[in-house]
Amino acid sequence: MTVRSLRRAAADRLREAGVASPERDADELLAHVLGLGLGRLPLVESVTPEQQQAYDALLARRAAREPLQHLLGTAAFRHVELAVGPGVFVPRPETELLAGWAVERAREVADPVVVDLCTGSGAIARAVADEVPHARVHAVELDPDAHRWAERNLAGTGVDLRLGDMAEAFDDLAGSVDVITCNPPYIPLTAWESVAPEARDHDPHLALFSGEDGLDALRVLEARAARLLRPGGWVGAEHADAQGESAPALFVAAGRWERVRDHRDLAGRPRHVTARLAP
Structure with a gap:
C-alpha cells in the first residue's frame, strides 16, 4: 500500500x-x-x-472517539502549545477568540492585572502571559487533575496558579483586577445526549455541565467578577451557542454592568459575552 x-x-x-x-x-x-x-x-x-x-x-x-489531542499529547492554542491528556478539558479553537479579547483589554492598561477563572489546562492564562508579558496573570482551577495539567503548562510563565473554587478565589485581589476571563462549564444537564463523545466520554464532567439551564457557573462568575474587578474593569466568559441571549441577560439583570455585549465565533454562532463593571 x-x-x-x-x-x-x-x-x-x-x-x-x-x-x-x-x-x-x-x-x-x-x-x-x-x-x-x-x-x-x-x-x-x-x-x-x-x-x-x-x-x-x-x-x-x-x-x-478518543480526542485527537489526547493521542498527540498536545493542543495548539493561539501562539502556544499546551500539554493535554486525560483529566483536563481540551481547549477549543473557539476559546482563542475570548483569549484574544482579553489580550486586547489587557494591552489597554499600563500595569494590567488579569484573572482567569476555571483555567483548566491554563490555556487562556498562558496566552495572556505570552502576548502581554507585562501583565500580572492569576489563574484558579478547582479540579486537582486539571490543576496538575495547568501547573505543567504554566510553569516558568510567572502566572500565579491556585487550586480552589472560583466562587471563593482571590479575595486578596478584590477591587483591583482589570480583566477577568472564564471558560466555565455551560452545558445543561438535559443536553447530555447531544454532547460529542470526545467531550462527553473524555473531558471532565466538572468542566462541561452546569445545572439544568447550563448557567449555574455563569451566575457564580457574575458575582465573583463584581467583587474582584475595579470599577471599569472587564469580564469575558464563553457560553453555549444556545445561550447568546440568556448569558448577556444574566449580566444585564444584575444591574451593575455596562456595555454588555455578546460575540460570535468564526462560524457565526454566539460564543462569549463581555461586560464592563459600571463605576
Missing part, C-alpha cells in the same frame, strides 16, 4: 466512525508517528511495519 493509499484508507476509517475531520485527523496521526510536520507528508514514500502498527493503534483509538 502506498502512503497516499494508507492516508486515504485511514480517513475512510475515521469517517465511518463519525469523526468530524477524518482527513485532517488521519494526517495528524501519521505525521505524529513519523515525527514530521504535516507539510512533509506528501514527500513520504513508505512507512516501516513498526510505524504502520503504531499508526493502526492510534487510528483505532481515534475511531473509538
Whole structure:
C-alpha cells in the first residue's frame, strides 16, 4: 500500500466512525508517528511495519472517539502549545477568540492585572502571559487533575496558579483586577445526549455541565467578577451557542454592568459575552 493509499484508507476509517475531520485527523496521526510536520507528508514514500502498527493503534483509538489531542499529547492554542491528556478539558479553537479579547483589554492598561477563572489546562492564562508579558496573570482551577495539567503548562510563565473554587478565589485581589476571563462549564444537564463523545466520554464532567439551564457557573462568575474587578474593569466568559441571549441577560439583570455585549465565533454562532463593571 502506498502512503497516499494508507492516508486515504485511514480517513475512510475515521469517517465511518463519525469523526468530524477524518482527513485532517488521519494526517495528524501519521505525521505524529513519523515525527514530521504535516507539510512533509506528501514527500513520504513508505512507512516501516513498526510505524504502520503504531499508526493502526492510534487510528483505532481515534475511531473509538478518543480526542485527537489526547493521542498527540498536545493542543495548539493561539501562539502556544499546551500539554493535554486525560483529566483536563481540551481547549477549543473557539476559546482563542475570548483569549484574544482579553489580550486586547489587557494591552489597554499600563500595569494590567488579569484573572482567569476555571483555567483548566491554563490555556487562556498562558496566552495572556505570552502576548502581554507585562501583565500580572492569576489563574484558579478547582479540579486537582486539571490543576496538575495547568501547573505543567504554566510553569516558568510567572502566572500565579491556585487550586480552589472560583466562587471563593482571590479575595486578596478584590477591587483591583482589570480583566477577568472564564471558560466555565455551560452545558445543561438535559443536553447530555447531544454532547460529542470526545467531550462527553473524555473531558471532565466538572468542566462541561452546569445545572439544568447550563448557567449555574455563569451566575457564580457574575458575582465573583463584581467583587474582584475595579470599577471599569472587564469580564469575558464563553457560553453555549444556545445561550447568546440568556448569558448577556444574566449580566444585564444584575444591574451593575455596562456595555454588555455578546460575540460570535468564526462560524457565526454566539460564543462569549463581555461586560464592563459600571463605576
